Amino acid sequence: MIRLGLCGAFAWLAAFTSLANAAAPCDLGGYKPAVGLTAENAPDGVTLAWQGEAGANLRAQFALAGGQPVVRELAVQEQGGQWLTLARNVTPDFQVTTARRRLSTAQLSQMKQFHDDSPAEVERRQWNAFWDDPLVVPGGGTNSAFLPRKTDEIRRDSAAFHSMACRVTREGARESVSFDGLTLGSFAAEIRFAVYQGSNLLRQEAVASTAAPDVAFIYKAGLKGFAIGGKTKVVWRDTARAWQKYEFGGAINHDPVGLRARNRLVILDAAPGSLAVFPPPHKFFFARENEVNLGYVYYRKDSENSFSLGAMQPERSEGYHPWGVSDAVWQRRTGVSHSEWENYALYNAPPGTRQRMAVYYYLSGKAPQAAQQAVLAYTHGDVYKPVPGFKVLTGHYHLDLNEMLTDQGSLDYQPQWVPVFRALGVNIVYLGDFHDDSHGDDPGPIRFKEQKVYFEGAQRLSDKDFLVMPAEEPNAFLGGHWYLLTAKPVYFSHTAKPPADQKFVENDPVYGQVYHLGSAKDVLEMVNREGGLMWTAHPRTKNSEEYPDRYKDQHLFQSHRFLGAS
Numbered sequence: 001m002i003r004l005g006l007c008g009a010f011a012w013l014a015a016f017t018s019l020a021n022a023a024a025p026c027d028l029g030g031y032k033p034a035v036g037l038t039a040e041n042a043p044d045g046v047t048l049a050w051q052g053e054a055g056a057n058l059r060a061q062f063a064l065a066g067g068q069p070v071v072r073e074l075a076v077q078e079q080g081g082q083w084l085t086l087a088r089n090v091t092p093d094f095q096v097t098t099a100r101r102r103l104s105t106a107q108l109s110q111m112k113q114f115h116d117d118s119p120a121e122v123e124r125r126q127w128n129a130f131w132d133d134p135l136v137v138p139g140g141g142t143n144s145a146f147l148p149r150k151t152d153e154i155r156r157d158s159a160a161f162h163s164m165a166c167r168v169t170r171e172g173a174r175e176s177v178s179f180d181g182l183t184l185g186s187f188a189a190e191i192r193f194a195v196y197q198g199s200n201l202l203r204q205e206a207v208a209s210t211a212a213p214d215v216a217f218i219y220k221a222g223l224k225g226f227a228i229g230g231k232t233k234v235v236w237r238d239t240a241r242a243w244q245k246y247e248f249g250g251a252i253n254h255d256p257v258g259l260r261a262r263n264r265l266v267i268l269d270a271a272p273g274s275l276a277v278f279p280p281p282h283k284f285f286f287a288r289e290n291e292v293n294l295g296y297v298y299y300r301k302d303s304e305n306s307f308s309l310g311a312m313q314p315e316r317s318e319g320y321h322p323w324g325v326s327d328a329v330w331q332r333r334t335g336v337s338h339s340e341w342e343n344y345a346l347y348n349a350p351p352g353t354r355q356r357m358a359v360y361y362y363l364s365g366k367a368p369q370a371a372q373q374a375v376l377a378y379t380h381g382d383v384y385k386p387v388p389g390f391k392v393l394t395g396h397y398h399l400d401l402n403e404m405l406t407d408q409g410s411l412d413y414q415p416q417w418v419p420v421f422r423a424l425g426v427n428i429v430y431l432g433d434f435h436d437d438s439h440g441d442d443p444g445p446i447r448f449k450e451q452k453v454y455f456e457g458a459q460r461l462s463d464k465d466f467l468v469m470p471a472e473e474p475n476a477f478l479g480g481h482w483y484l485l486t487a488k489p490v491y492f493s494h495t496a497k498p499p500a501d502q503k504f505v506e507n508d509p510v511y512g513q514v515y516h517l518g519s520a521k522d523v524l525e526m527v528n529r530e531g532g533l534m535w536t537a538h539p540r541t542k543n544s545e546e547y548p549d550r551y552k553d554q555h556l557f558q559s560h561r562f563l564g565a566s
Helices: 008-022 106-111 121-127 328-339 369-383 403-410 417-423 445-461 520-531
Strands: 027-030 037-042 045-051 057-065 070-079 081-098 155-158 166-171 174-184 187-197 201-209 215-227 233-237 243-246 255-260 265-272 274-276 296-302 306-312 348-350 355-364 393-397 426-429 468-469 482-485 492-496 505-508 514-516 535-536 562-565
Touching: 037 166, 037 174, 037 535, 045 121, 045 166, 045 174, 045 187, 057 174, 057 187, 070 355, 081 187, 081 265, 081 274, 081 355, 166 417, 174 201, 201 215, 215 296, 215 355, 265 296, 265 369, 274 306, 274 369, 296 403, 306 355, 355 369, 403 445, 445 468, 514 520
Parallel strands: 027 166, 393 426, 426 468, 492 514, 535 562
Antiparallel strands: 037 045, 045 057, 057 070, 070 081, 081 155, 081 215, 166 174, 174 187, 187 201, 201 355, 215 306, 215 348, 233 243, 233 265, 255 296, 265 274, 274 355, 296 306, 482 535, 505 514
16 A cells, blocks of 8 residues: 655646646647648647748647647747747637527418428528528517517527647648537537638638527637737727727726727737738628628727637627608608618528638738738728729619609719729629619609609719619519619519500600510510510529529520529
């Protein structure tokens, strides 16, 4: 028998605990060295080193302590310069909000019409819901089917780490280190950090899946544990392009402070270097009626000594800012805006699928303004890059130009969206009046007058390198929703119950040649005569749930004037 004194027992326990918490070397079995990418095991983790932009060298050290992945260091060395540490001993931070995905009432109506509303079809098609608001309890609108919602459908969970191992892999110019054992509510996940040869980017993501049915989710992802020093601050540009800052002089935050930052970008000023934080540029946004900047990056002052940074999706949407000179127009547009607040569909997470909850960091040895320009280089400055011989076209915007100009009492009023499109590098915008505005179903007298305002207003807003096209989403006769684009102004009506003596085409003393549509055949005839184009709008969702499938074999769809679906 071996007897240990009290001191010996404590020493043995400390040694055992140390061994239990010590991380095994990271698995490098799937790693293949490459020029500009290296991975080396450290005593408690692994170090990734890579060559970045313009001769920069970068380093990220990761460790595993007590089941918790830790970023020991993020550092950068600009060409010819000294190593600068941008962060030390920060830990990944994830939060997820989950709720139940539901089919929209518009989809269900179409499905019932064609007897496609079996439970299996509802389950399959609910993942294409555009109109859904899973976080609104009990839900009183007309967008979602199978209401009411219940409070216990909604969960908010933070990351729980029970990591036991890490591994390093390389695929092409990308090198990754992954840690197992991440739990996010109903999601089982691993956390992965990826770096890229020739780039200063670092991607952090939870690669997650759930077995739960009907899950819709949003997430927050970032790093916590940044130290607050005497000169610590974060900077960003607001939506008016003015630079803003926060120096952590305020009280402690309980929740992330969402920043309505231009370019979805917040930057830690780690003078003389900086660390930029932003969400995935092209895969971060889900279906919404309006793209209002809700605040997609955040800071959170966690204590007097530390703070967090990351990317987020807020839990509430907002409608557009309503307009109207007259009280009648203002009140109606305000109602439309409010009705669209609750179209906040979240991301889909079908059982067993892999979801990626990601955030990016850009490591720079330069000041925040230089880091901002370097980040924006990845998205061409958030503008459309000109392509010789082509024009940049965007469309399907229901901006109610006729109503706005009529309400203003002038065809020379310039709406706020004009400079926005122009600043984005857009050359052509096609609109969609007569959708929830004006008198779309009028047989002619009122509608033609409104079309004249629409056509002439669009002409006055156009310029040598900027064209406003007065298109329309008529949604008549064909089934589902569809769009119509003509090469010149075309006056037409489309009434559900046309007069018996209605002529297909006639000459009007005020408007010239006008069309009166009463069938799908009339639609195609007018489009052929006028050299127009048409296509299915938002196929297989909303009010086009069954389309274009239902008319794909018809002459209309097979016409060279029908582009397909958009």
